[in-house]
Amino acid sequence: MTLEKHGENRFVVPIGPQHPALKEPGHFEFVVDGEIVTGASVRLGYVHRGIEKGAEDRTWTQNLYLMERICGICSHIHATAFVQGVEKLAGVEAPPRARAIREIFAELERIHSHMLWLGVAAHEGGFDALFMYSWRDREVVMDMLEMLSGNRVHYSANLIGGVKYDLTPDMMDKIREGLNYLEERLAHYLDVVNNDETFIGRTRGIGTMTREQAQLLGAVGPTARASNFAYDVRVDAPYAAYAEFPVEMVVAQEGDLHARFVVRILETMESIRVLRRIFENMPESELVTRVPRRIPAGETISRVEAPRGELFYFIASGGGEKPERVKVRTPSLCNWGTVITLAVGHKLADMPMILAGIDPCFSCNDRLVMVKRNRQDPQVWTWADLRNYGIEYYR
């Protein structure tokens, strides 16, 4: 019956938009021949929230909070990208201590994001023990973030021209303690990932991507670095305090799932090292500089390294209190192509792990897609137009 429906003698296994493997909605269709996948496609856009349009209706300060809500895992890095772009337009620079604190938040966030991913990816491979343990240990870094900002998810540490929260020596000591524990645990997880027979059986040689493929498909972040594509915004175009407190880039040669595990775990350990270095030489200065309410007209791009890869912001100001245009391109969007390409030839059982291997973040990457239907000029849509379109679409 299924076969007749599809007409072409294809057996399609749909994954999503609602599926136990996906914690966010996305739709994938895998054409399978027995257990082997012979074709794959992806459909995104289930959680489009109109954030870019919403940004045009809010002031620069209000937008900080909106941008932070693009992603619940890497909230700080979105605000950082936005704030750095705005500072560039305004021609101000955040004080050294503020920049260091931005880096501290960013690296703590990377630790929690990578540990979250480790758990999710292990769960996709049916290794629930690793899932439970890594999430238990992730609580340590969540507690640190809560101690610093009072929040576990949206820290809202950034202000235009600086940061909100300062670190006391007492806090740094507590974080150091937590980092020692985390480093020990991460070393253990690295050992598990490298030496557990069943786990290696599920990751080594699966979803192998060559350096050329990574370049061609435009992969970013740990996904690309696992394929020996050495590109990291923190190293190549340092922002915040990365020039004073540099991180070492972690790359791997193999390009398979196993390499992606290793790269992410090593990156987390590198984050711990750089945090310790910042605590040793914490710069002394103000936390905020004065920034005008109206940002001078102009356009700029702002790039940062989110836990998932390069995050790209385009910001245009008309010289008013509100931005004229904010365009966000999240790293997950760059990495989808690799999933679709790598899926072919693998077994159906490997699909969840290959999917999770890029650390996808669906809600973050869903942007507006223009649909040219019953409209004269599809280029300019007002808020009312969009709202009407949405209501009509789902009626």
Place this chain on the structure above:
Amino acid sequence: MNLTIHPLIVLLFFPGGLFLLASGLVFQWADRKLVARFQNRVGPRFLQPLADVLKLLAKEEIIPEGAHRGLFVALPIIALAAALTAALYVPMFGVQPFFSFQGDLIVTIYLLSALTISLGLAGANSVDRFSLVGATRTLTQLFSYEAPFLLAVIGPALAAQSWQISKINAYAGETTWFIVAQPIGFLVALVGLMGKLELPPFDAPEAETEIVAGALTEYSGRGFALFRLSKDIELVIGLTLVAAFYLGGIANPLDFVLKTGGLLLVMALLQTAFARLRIDQTVGLWWRVGALMGLVQILAILAGIYIRQWWL
């Protein structure tokens, strides 16, 4: 222990029927709780499995389009019946099996396989793609673990010179534990049981991150409850069988609780320690390692028997 009870009571209350169902739920709870504790979780409350079953029984059963209605309704009942019947030949709760004849070992094992086959058929009786893939995997797995598991169970039978579970049980109680004489057989039997029950790491047939609930994806309400109950009972029977054969027989209720409990503890640990195997890895493991190990064990036992006969 040898009791004389009216056969109707045997079938409906103890040790068959209600008591068996209750013990299945208790074992499911113990298994879930142990795995949860090993994974640093809290785990379910004691009455959770019962609550699940009652909730499912109270719910509407949806028969999906494209499935054969009769088969859809009958298969869970057949599965549960097979599991309940199989229990009658096994020394449940330390009580002598109430029905026993030469060859009941084979009957028991086939009844347990009938359960798995009805599971596979339930998946195949559907147009749902997750069910179909799950059914394929269930049956593939059946063909891979069945032979090694059978070989592992035959070991004690050969040593006891009988195909009757009660006799093997009694014989196992008299000699040194078979786990000492036949360690390979014990290992294959225990891991085979995990394959039979589709427990992690052999849970490819119901890998939720790939194919939702595998063969049972389209089942809801009563049918799903019955399938789960029959699997719980299969767990009790399997543990009892392995304990009776390899851990010195089951002579009284205390024996039963201690030995099956110990086995469950080991099994829960094994469930936690590994990542899920792909179905091709499962098949490879069983045929390349499991079956060979089972065969080596059988050859060793046969050689042992001949040498002993030659000496005497």
